[in-house]
Amino acid sequence: MTLEFHPAVQQDFNAAIDYYVAAGGAHLADRFEAKLRVCLAAIKSGPRHFAFYQDSTVFRRIRLHNFPYLVVYREKLDVVRVTILKHEQRHPGFGMKRGGEVADWGIGCRNP
Helix, strand or coil: CEEEECHHHHHHHHHHHHHHHHHHCHHHHHHHHHHHHHHHHHHHHCHHHCCECCCCCCEEEEECCCCCEEEEEEECCCEEEEEEEEECCCCCCCCCCCCCCCCCCCCCCCCC
């Protein structure tokens, strides 16, 4: 299964990385990124293994181990679209109205 990302997911990722660099240094940010990559690999290999998000029958979610973040995604015909990377304390509706744009890169491209 192929993964695609809404462009705002990069902003979500950059904000989380910036926070973890400031809070605990590059090592903590690297751990966050590694846990995110584990979640993305799990989504890619079995997107239907994870619970639906809130009351949705379309969007699913996976939690990052040891970090208070969720990845919210939906499965389409031949692709899984990651729509949101959000802190668990954000409003449940955060990012749910994001449009249909698609990023031309994968997650993890840190700010220069």
